[in-house]
Amino acid sequence: MTVDVCVIIPTYNTREHVTRCIESVLGQTIGLDRMELIVVDDASSDGTADEALRLAATWPGMRVLVLPENSGSGGAPRNRALDIASGRYLFFLDSDDYLAPEALERLVAMADENHTDIVLPKMVGVGGRGLPQSMFSHTQRRTDLFNSRVNWTLGPQKLYRKELIDRHHLRFPENMKFASDQPFVTEAYLAASGISVAADYDYLYVTLRQDGTNTVTMATVERRLAALTIMFDLITDRLPPGAERDFLLRRQFNVDLMTTLRVWAESISAENDALIAATAELCRPHYNQAIASLLPPLNRVCVALMLEGDLAALAEVLAADASGDAPPLVVDDGRVFELWPFFRDAEKALPDYCYDVTDRVKVRRHLSAVSWAGDVLSLAGHASLERIDGAGVDTSVVVRLRGTETEYVAATTRSVDHGDAGFSARLDVSTLADGAPLPTGLWDVLVRLSAGGVEWEARLGAEREQSVDTTPRPRIVAA
Secondary structure (H helix, E strand, O other): OOOOEEEEEEEOOOHHHHHHHHHHHHOOOOOHHHEEEEEEEOOOOOOHHHHHHHHHOOOOOEEEEEOOOOOOOOHHHHHHHHHHOOOOEEEEOOOOOEEOOOHHHHHHHHHHHHOOOEEEEOEEEEOOOOOOOHHHOOOEEEEOOOOOOHHHOOOOOOEEEHHHHHHOOOOOOOOOOOOOHHHHHHHHHHHOOOEEEEOOOOOEEEEOOOOOOOOHHHOOHHHHHHHHHHHHHHHHHHOOOOHHHHHHHHHHHHHHHHHHHHHHHHOOOHHHHHHHHHHHHHHHHHOOHHHHHHOOHHHHHHHHHHHHOOHHHHHHHHHHHHOOOOOOEEEEOOEEEEOOOOOOOOOOOOOHHHHEOHHHOOEEEEEEEEEEEOOEEEEEEEEEEOOOOHHHOEEEEEEEEOOOOOEEEOEEEEEEEOOEEEEEEEEEOOOOEOOEOOOOOOEEEEEEEEEOOEEEEEEOOOOEOOOOOOOOOOOOOOO
């Protein structure tokens, strides 16, 4: 009988963690009769293989392979398991991580119900382990690579339809000592007919080891450049120039390149300087205005300085970032700029757009009171712009007919007390439409903030005091 899911665990010197990992698989609610487990030990020297063999003796559905020599990455052990795996689905689990009891049952059900080829499980960091979380804001039963945030997690810990892996002959590159999971996962994303994101349960617990040896900070500049080269080649080979290629390359510039530059800044040497020069030549043909617009200002500045070969200035900018202090913002000529080093420096001559955050300024708003008196709706709250002095910001409350540009400005007063920008607004719905009642329709209430000729706005309501009553109630308004 074909099992539902085969769990693949590569191991190397994780004796301290492997028991918990394997036992989390054996305790799955999906049941042992619906599972297979393959552990591939990469020539451990601490007894990891012996512990795996001990546990395998308790269940015939578990197999342990021991490689004669260490391969240096997780790619080779995973590939050996893929060669012999059965089952409708595959799940890759690292040996220092562990599954929640219902994980596999829920993931298989998600894939079956939605006919998807890959399911991403919500992950939880343990022991201070940082993990990408933006893709897990909500469950997506069926999506794809370009209409979700799945590209921001390229680790292998996902459920894959085995037929997808077999049909496209997907394997992990064995010549990569770092990030060998990225090409595999990207190829799978591109080939998948549908992807699910399961955010309804804490499926997987990912551990930060006390010695830190399972973190990407162990990778050198040289290994990171090798990984970047493979990923740039893969993406440009699979996708023609355009928005989809830029969408995937954005992650390489935003995450992998910037991490490479930070590792370089912590270990500057002539050898690493040469590697960064090679990295610049790798990036140069792929960097364009569309990708730049997708990057935050810090990253734009760093890429520009790297491409110019100005490594001393690049190190200074990265040191400013490492300080942890957010740079101030300045409003000038209808735009907002983040003041990283060398802004409008005549010698560096970096373009203003490298520093531009006009479209990234965050509007903070909070409703503290909502009340009716006759035909008048009164609102009170706070609204401000992140890192922009409230003394120079004007505030108004606006109502807009949803789906149109029809809007009316309510009577709004504003106060600033020790940087805290409060507002109150009076909306007389019987006269708000230029002396007439508001026309029939669904009206959104927004706060509009302006400074230096730039305007931002955001809907009011979601961020509010618990005391604000949001129960819909009909009201009769005099016309």
